[in-house]
Amino acid sequence: MSSGRIPGGVVHDLPPDLRAxxxxxxxxxxxxxxxxxxxRNEFICWVENAKQETTRRRRISRTREELEEGQRxxxxxxxxxxxxxxxR
Numbered sequence: 140m141s142s143g144r145i146p147g148g149v150v151h152d153l154p155p156d157l158r159a160x161x162x163x164x165x166x167x168x169x170x171x172x173x174x175x176x177x178x179r180n181e182f183i184c185w186v187e188n189a190k191q192e193t194t195r196r197r198r199i200s201r202t203r204e205e206l207e208e209g210q211r212x213x214x215x216x217x218x219x220x221x222x223x224x225x226x227r
Contacts, residue, residue, distance in 0.1 A: 145162070147180075148176055157202065170207070
């Protein structure tokens with residue numbers, strides 16, 4: 140993707156701190172652009188769901204590492220509860 144725009148998720152916008160971590164790693168950024176909007180949404184929701192700043196920073200770091208390793212969804216995350224589930 141040649142543009143400087145970095146896509147967010149389906150429900151969640153990309154927060155600035157997560158964006159900065161992705162920009163710092165070309166491998167993670169390429170992976171981010173290749174995963175689905177729903178997968179990006181899951182990572183964003185997982186980061187934003189942290190209650191403490193230290194947990195948030197750790198999740199941002201782990202997001203970058205997991206993307207660099209080729210993972211396409213956050214490990215051990217039941218999923219974004221902000222997305223409507225239709226059962227279809």
